[in-house]
Amino acid sequence: MTSPAKYRVGIVGCGAISRNHLEAFAAIPEATVVAVCDVDADRARATASQWGIEHAYGSVEELLAAGIDIVSVCTPHPTHEEVVLAAAAAGAHVLCEKPIAIDLASAERMVAACDAAGVRLGVFFQRRFWPAAQRLRAAVDDGTIGRPILGHASVILHRDPSYYSAAAWRGTWATDGGGVLMTQAIHYIDLLQWLMGEVVEVHGHIATFTHSIEVEDTAAAVIRFASGAIATLSATTAATPSLGVSIRITGETGATAELSEFPEGADGRVTLFARGGTIESEPVQPAGVDPNVDLATINGQLIPHHTAQIRDFVSALSANDGEGREPAITGPDATAALRILLAVYESSRTGRPVTFSREDALA
Template identity: 30%
Template structure:
């Protein structure tokens, strides 16, 4: 039986992450992939023959409602602006982009053309992350004085060799802070806001790339909270991301977006996470659990139909890149 759809997508980019979105659109009711843009023009093996291929969005003849940007980081702005100027809504992979100027132009183009702009920071949809966000906003965790985040991934040389843009400043925009830890940095900013002062140190230790493969930052907030973020692709064999929050009421530890330690006085552990594995990215960029992406895509389509802001719009997602750029710009000598 042919799948019925009332919302049609074109994916721009044919690499690994496009496979994830193809799977998502095949799963979700009422949604259909009708086109894909690939710079090579070649049809990837995960795209069936009914999907129209083109080397430019303007070559796609099928009617469609929105694009999904699955291109490398520094190319998001080009796809977003072109789609917005055609009156198409835009969902982009993280990060929004890698420079302030590019992000601003994306947001301005979507606003000027009255189309939605959403960003796939899907970790915000995970149950325990939403619980912690609300508890912080309600002041129920007490006076938070420290937040320590570690994103100690490992990537072999073959990962960086798999694409000419990987590990480059102009396209990737940086190493693990901008790439692998971007989701985690987004959570940090979502929970605690933008710090007032940052100092950092980072370098390239185990890979032949232009950007860092390991680094650390100390972040000072206006309420005197001290944060730390460590990001790496050199930490063999790769470890699940962790966030430790310390307050005058006790400690909360999240590992891979699940509350694994709850030591808050007078409160029961509120964890609602299911026991199944959530993709951590510790050792691989491949995504097997697409539930987070499904949440983002469903919200994006609902936001368009209801004429409301998406869960993570351009302005909200901009904070993560801004924080990462501040980390890069405030390196100690």
């Protein structure tokens, strides 16, 4: 006989990304999904029926009353705070989809509430769990690349107009919080700051060229780090076809490494590693690969990395003989990525660079 799962999980929000959470938790014996909820109660019931889940609710309050240990948040960006604060008040640990919030004050309240309640808060940046991303981080840490001095993140993606029209909350400041930076590039902003360190200044511009949306479909920025390193960021959803994503880091040893994701949603690959007199490289965009993939395919290919992050989170809760540890990606980590992209918005609005205080960088 198998032993019962240790952690009871509730998933809030039964939209497209909830599939990743449902499949990931199904692969982790230490946790089991016992309830789902959605503002559309019929959708919650349909999800519960499809996945063999015991309870379906129309509100977070009902879900939490079922005795939940971990809440997985899959709701639209501006609603994250309400769910996280309710979960913390109920003593439940929280895993939240990115972005943590659409403004800094909200993110900081979420982090503070979880700290005060003594519960863990993790935020999904599952691309950190790519083996290729781990390899780059190791090359920084072990001195192969050494302290980064120059970086670049290129996020050149395609979205059909139907991507925005199919969901009313997409493409507006009030319900999406931003465009390509908030929804797509935030993953790579997180990777850039994870590899290069804390950010102290951002100077950027945003524009909307192709899509009929309120928010930006194109952005560029120069980012300065506390170490003195500098990086550039370019991002768009207006490309046809998509060129995918590349992140390139040059370190103080002179070595350079590049991490690429093509097509979008595929596992990251190290497509360039140059050190000493050697250059190892492979095509960023291999021939014969369809460059434009739909959202369901992108999400589906990320399920193994959602699983890796959830497994780390569950492990963190029971580490050190039950005392726990911080998960690999915390609320403050996610707040740092949010602060960078919001600084691009502010800099574009004012025409001036945004400088972070030391307290901001370490918050």
